[in-house]
Amino acid sequence: MQILNVELGDRSYPIYIGSGISSDKKLLSSSIRGARVAVVTNETVAPLYLKKLKDQLSDFEIIEIILPDGEQYKNLEYLNKIFDSLIEKHCNRDVTLIALGGGVIGDMTGFAAASYQRGVDFIQIPTTLLSQVDSSVGGKTGVNHALGKNMIGAFYQPKAVFIDIDTLDTLPDKELSAGLAEVIKYGLIADAEFFAWLEKNIDRLIARDKSALEQAIFTSCKAKADVVAKDERESGIRALLNLGHTFGHAIETGMGYGTWLHGEAVAAGMVMAADLSRRKGWLDESDLGRIRDLISRAHLPVGGPDSLDVDQYIRLMSVDKKVKQGKIRFVLLEKIGVALVTDDVTEEQLHQTLSACRGG
Amino acid sequence: MQILNVELGDRSYPIYIGSGISSDKKLLSSSIRGARVAVVTNETVAPLYLKKLKDQLSDFEIIEIILPDGEQYKNLEYLNKIFDSLIEKHCNRDVTLIALGGGVIGDMTGFAAASYQRGVDFIQIPTTLLSQVDSSVGGKTGVNHALGKNMIGAFYQPKAVFIDIDTLDTLPDKELSAGLAEVIKYGLIADAEFFAWLEKNIDRLIARDKSALEQAIFTSCKAKADVVAKDERESGIRALLNLGHTFGHAIETGMGYGTWLHGEAVAAGMVMAADLSRRKGWLDESDLGRIRDLISRAHLPVGGPDSLDVDQYIRLMSVDKKVKQGKIRFVLLEKIGVALVTDDVTEEQLHQTLSACRGG
Numbered sequence: 025m026q027i028l029n030v031e032l033g034d035r036s037y038p039i040y041i042g043s044g045i046s047s048d049k050k051l052l053s054s055s056i057r058g059a060r061v062a063v064v065t066n067e068t069v070a071p072l073y074l075k076k077l078k079d080q081l082s083d084f085e086i087i088e089i090i091l092p093d094g095e096q097y098k099n100l101e102y103l104n105k106i107f108d109s110l111i112e113k114h115c116n117r118d119v120t121l122i123a124l125g126g127g128v129i130g131d132m133t134g135f136a137a138a139s140y141q142r143g144v145d146f147i148q149i150p151t152t153l154l155s156q157v158d159s160s161v162g163g164k165t166g167v168n169h170a171l172g173k174n175m176i177g178a179f180y181q182p183k184a185v186f187i188d189i190d191t192l193d194t195l196p197d198k199e200l201s202a203g204l205a206e207v208i209k210y211g212l213i214a215d216a217e218f219f220a221w222l223e224k225n226i227d228r229l230i231a232r233d234k235s236a237l238e239q240a241i242f243t244s245c246k247a248k249a250d251v252v253a254k255d256e257r258e259s260g261i262r263a264l265l266n267l268g269h270t271f272g273h274a275i276e277t278g279m280g281y282g283t284w285l286h287g288e289a290v291a292a293g294m295v296m297a298a299d300l301s302r303r304k305g306w307l308d309e310s311d312l313g314r315i316r317d318l319i320s321r322a323h324l325p326v327g328g329p330d331s332l333d334v335d336q337y338i339r340l341m342s343v344d345k346k347v348k349q350g351k352i353r354f355v356l357l358e359k360i361g362v363a364l365v366t367d368d369v370t371e372e373q374l375h376q377t378l379s380a381c382r383g384g
Numbered sequence: 385m386q387i388l389n390v391e392l393g394d395r396s397y398p399i400y401i402g403s404g405i406s407s408d409k410k411l412l413s414s415s416i417r418g419a420r421v422a423v424v425t426n427e428t429v430a431p432l433y434l435k436k437l438k439d440q441l442s443d444f445e446i447i448e449i450i451l452p453d454g455e456q457y458k459n460l461e462y463l464n465k466i467f468d469s470l471i472e473k474h475c476n477r478d479v480t481l482i483a484l485g486g487g488v489i490g491d492m493t494g495f496a497a498a499s500y501q502r503g504v505d506f507i508q509i510p511t512t513l514l515s516q517v518d519s520s521v522g523g524k525t526g527v528n529h530a531l532g533k534n535m536i537g538a539f540y541q542p543k544a545v546f547i548d549i550d551t552l553d554t555l556p557d558k559e560l561s562a563g564l565a566e567v568i569k570y571g572l573i574a575d576a577e578f579f580a581w582l583e584k585n586i587d588r589l590i591a592r593d594k595s596a597l598e599q600a601i602f603t604s605c606k607a608k609a610d611v612v613a614k615d616e617r618e619s620g621i622r623a624l625l626n627l628g629h630t631f632g633h634a635i636e637t638g639m640g641y642g643t644w645l646h647g648e649a650v651a652a653g654m655v656m657a658a659d660l661s662r663r664k665g666w667l668d669e670s671d672l673g674r675i676r677d678l679i680s681r682a683h684l685p686v687g688g689p690d691s692l693d694v695d696q697y698i699r700l701m702s703v704d705k706k707v708k709q710g711k712i713r714f715v716l717l718e719k720i721g722v723a724l725v726t727d728d729v730t731e732e733q734l735h736q737t738l739s740a741c742r743g744g
Contacts, residue, residue, distance in 0.1 A: 172471050
């Protein structure tokens with residue numbers, strides 16, 4: 025087991041990474057303050073892991089909250105179902121919420137914990153690669169709005185995160201790839217050496233080699249934790265973590281939540297960001313080739329859907345949180361391993377990229 | 385004009401108190417960082433003060449969000465209407481929300497600001513006495529749930545609060561009295577001298593004497609700010625501010641939101657707390673008489689509704705946030721000016737108080 029401490033002053037917390045760690049009853053219990061826990065999970069994950077988790081929580085009074093599975097349920101209506109259950113069971117501020125599932129469950133449970141009675145404890149047990157390397161670090165919680173993704177939420181840190189590599193055994197191939205998109209992102213924005221390591225090990229990762237997965241997850245979480253420690257509330261460098269996300273969110277919203285997996289949309293978005301970076305003269309053709317190649321070897325799309333046209337992208341991107349004073353801000357690559365934020369993109373460059381990067 | 389600084393480290397903010405201060409264009413503008421403001425108000429307050437406020441905000445792009453008036457709209461559904469407007473207008477993190485109205489508008493706008501894109505600035509212009517002395521200090525924001533009051537929310541501080549005494553000119557008598565309930569509370573929990581001042585000046589306050597109102601508001605806000613500065617997230621002494629509220633919330637929920645004004649319910653709740661304190665042997669009959677008398681002279685109820693019985697109270701109080709490990713915790717009075725939190729109340733004492741304090 026590896027332990028990574030996310031350093032955020034009095035909101036610091038540990039991430040435990042390893043095989044079978046969600047079966048460590050003592051470790052789990054030590055992270056819970058009160059006598060009651062509410063486990064929030066979904067209909068896909070519950071049959072796989074809920075009983076096992078409940079066995080580890082036998083010292084606590086357990087409330088089960090099982091939501092339907094899917095991004096389309098990540099909204100205020102289903103958030104309110106979590107509140108319904110907590111209030112019906114007369115839960116007070118001493119309840120601990122446990123998120124057992126992927127990013128949707130983590131984001132919703134985190135926001136429910138942030139908002140229930142103005143804040144209760146929560147613990148994350150992310151069961152997808154994407155949520156393990158992304159939402160387990162950084163405290164971003166929230167739900168979608170019909171008109172925009174993650175528009176409603178809070179910055180709220182968990183008390184602890186348990187990343188059990190064994191939960192990846194049951195993850196569909198498509199979702200494993202989606203998680204690799206975020207893993208590749210950390211190499212692109214912060215760590216050229218890690219990018220090179222991924223080029224060597226992508227086949228082991230796709231084959232679910234546990235030691236490769238553990239290393240990739242640890243390195244990814246560490247990269248994100250370093251950024252978040254410097255900029256918890258996303259006023260500066262944290263924005264770099266959004267590489268591929270401005271385009272990606274447009275794809276997700278434009279196609280309807282759930283049609284494209286988040287990681288797939290981000291993968292296509294990263295290729296767009298790389299393409300735009302090449303047009304700015306920062307990346308060369310060979311860099312772009314390496315990026316497209318690695319993403320492709322991770323079984324991820326290297327372009328957006330045919331059905332979204334340039335105007336739709338621009339309209340969708342203009343409601344993104346990354347827009348400042350009306351100008352769309354892009355995270356681009358100066359080179360592999362170094363990202364920056366800029367709004368210095370011409371309309372022509374953007375149109376060329378959006379036209380070129382289709383057919384994903 | 386008086387200025388009170390609420391000291392909360394990097395979340396500190398000023399409260400400006402005086403006649404006509406919401407017409408101070410320069411002061412208002414200096415509290416806004418971006419180029420856009422969204423004014424959230426209701427159908428009662430808008431015709432009275434919205435135009436005047438907009439005139440002061442002529443340097444900004446203004447979005448108007450007008451909600452129906454009433455506690456029954458303080459829920460996730462109407463919160464979402466605020467988000468709808470912000471997203472439709474493509475508001476980003478640089479928008480400032482301005483709450484123009486009473487406690488419901490302040491609480492909802494504050495929670496909307498806390499949650500919209502995970503946090504934007506907000507300013508409060510409270511237009512009722514209750515919201516001026518209560519919700520303008522402390523950062524409690526949120527909405528009600530069908531099963532409990534203020535169950536969903538955040539601790540989130542405004543950038544500035546403008547308390548314009550002139551807005552009380554249009555406040556209905558009933559609501560002026562409701563605000564006085566909270567004013568009296570500060571005397572009871574923290575300041576025997578202020579309580580004595582109120583006994584002398586209650587008739588001036590009821591007659592809306594501006595200098596008396598300004599003094600009462602300043603003293604109340606200061607009392608609350610002192611408590612909140614010591615305990616922002618309500619882990620300790622801040623609970624004392626809930627004098628009368630455990631009973632009061634039971635009355636509000638039991639009667640249906642909006643039937644009793646919050647201040648009326650708190651007034652009756654404070655008499656119940658005082659009655660229970662007498663049964664504990666802390667207050668004597670004459671203290672109880674002074675409290676009942678002052679509350680009555682403020683035209684407030686000195687008992688709960690006839691239609692709520694003892695069992696209903698107990699059921700309603702057991703979902704309150706003040707419950708810890710299943711025991712109801714009460715804020716009681718050791719003497720006038722000194723409050724404490726206790727769960728050391730016998731079932732008999734509680735039943736006697738609930739039976740005695742009816743017919744409000």
